[in-house]
Amino acid sequence: MESRRDVLNWLLGSWLAGVFGSVIYPISRYLVPPEVPEAAPPSVNAGKAAEIAPNTGKIVPFGTQPVIVVRTSTGELRAFSGTCTHLSCTVQYRPDIERIWCACHNGHYDLTGRNVEGPPPRPLDRYDIVLKDDDVLVVRRA
Numbered sequence: 001m002e003s004r005r006d007v008l009n010w011l012l013g014s015w016l017a018g019v020f021g022s023v024i025y026p027i028s029r030y031l032v033p034p035e036v037p038e039a040a041p042p043s044v045n046a047g048k049a050a051e052i053a054p055n056t057g058k059i060v061p062f063g064t065q066p067v068i069v070v071r072t073s074t075g076e077l078r079a080f081s082g083t084c085t086h087l088s089c090t091v092q093y094r095p096d097i098e099r100i101w102c103a104c105h106n107g108h109y110d111l112t113g114r115n116v117e118g119p120p121p122r123p124l125d126r127y128d129i130v131l132k133d134d135d136v137l138v139v140r141r142a
């Protein structure tokens with residue numbers, strides 16, 4: 001009689017341990033995410049300078065985030081975060097008004113990255129441009 005009770009207690013304990021482990025372990029893995037190293041590199045190559053015409057802009061990936069490289073109508077190269085500061089849509093260059101524009105809610109930025117019209121609450125982050133031979137390097141500011 002005693003041994004049958006021991007076997008049942010052992011089976012019940014094993015079952016509870018299994019249920020506890022299969023519930024608690026996934027929850028603990030969800031609550032404590034693994035460490036992920038910074039994915040964005042310190043700089044990216046945005047292509048040849050000669051291929052970026054005046055009064056144009058292009059989006060280039062910077063790690064997992066977009067960066068917009070603009071050549072002003074006077075020929076100066078500038079780079080900004082390509083993520084709108086309102087609700088994170090990707091911006092684009094509008095040559096007709098010479099502004100960086102967000103199509104999601106008609107947000108406007110001037111060519112210094114300053115938010116000048118629409119809902120964006122703050123300017124776009126600025127990146128540095130380094131010319132290496134004819135390559136345009138976009139460099140994260142420190």
Ligand code: FES
Nearest residue numbers: 084086087102107
């Ligand atoms: S997300 Fe850009 S204006 Fe709203």
